[in-house]
Amino acid sequence: MRATKGLTLLEVILAIGLLSVVLLALVGLQVSSLRAGNTGRGVQSLTRQAENFLEALRRNPGQIPTVCAASGATSGGEVSVGGRTGRCTYELCAVGSDGTLTCGENTGTLYQVTLSVPKERPQVTLRTVIAP
Numbered sequence: 001m002r003a004t005k006g007l008t009l010l011e012v013i014l015a016i017g018l019l020s021v022v023l024l025a026l027v028g029l030q031v032s033s034l035r036a037g038n039t040g041r042g043v044q045s046l047t048r049q050a051e052n053f054l055e056a057l058r059r060n061p062g063q064i065p066t067v068c069a070a071s072g073a074t075s076g077g078e079v080s081v082g083g084r085t086g087r088c089t090y091e092l093c094a095v096g097s098d099g100t101l102t103c104g105e106n107t108g109t110l111y112q113v114t115l116s117v118p119k120e121r122p123q124v125t126l127r128t129v130i131a132p
Contacts, residue, residue, distance in 0.1 A: 039122060046124045049082035050117050054128055057113060061132040064090050064111050071104065071114075079115070086117030093129060101129065 007015075057064055068088035069077030077088045093101050094108030103112045109132060116125045 043122050043124060046082050046084070046117060047126070050086075050115050050124050050126050053079065053081050053088075054113065054115060054126060054130075058128075058130050061111060061130050064113060064130065068113060071112075079117075081115070081117045084118040086115060088113065088115050090114070 057067065067077075067079065068090040069075070071089045071091035073089070079086055079088045090111045090113045091103050092106055092108040093103035093110040093112045094105075095110065096102055101110070101112075102108070111130045111132070112127065113130055114125065114127045116123055
């Protein structure tokens with residue numbers, strides 16, 4: 001006589017197998033989420049420190065030519081931001097009569113400063129215009 005109530009051993013094994021596959025997928029998703037969260041926090045902290053660096057240059061624009069390298073230069077401009085090495089470059093800019101910003105002609109009284117930290121990924125790149 002065969003029992004009509006309950007689950008067979010095969011059904012229980014299949015249910016456990018399916019549950020384990022779903023749980024493994026959720027664990028993988030959780031690990032990816034934690035990794036992305038850590039990366040996001042690191043980028044946010046680095047961005048804040050890079051903004052502070054640029055604000056220090058904004059307070060003392062006379063430092064720009066000594067701290068940053070001229071745009072197109074292959075060396076110089078190495079800076080430390082948040083314990084990481086990055087590169088700071090600048091180019092002179094002028095505001096046209098129509099209000100447009102023209103950079104790169106080595107004329108003008110404004111500095112367009114680009115800060116990239118660190119040189120490898122994930123990288124934070126900020127660009128701003130500073131008036132002396």
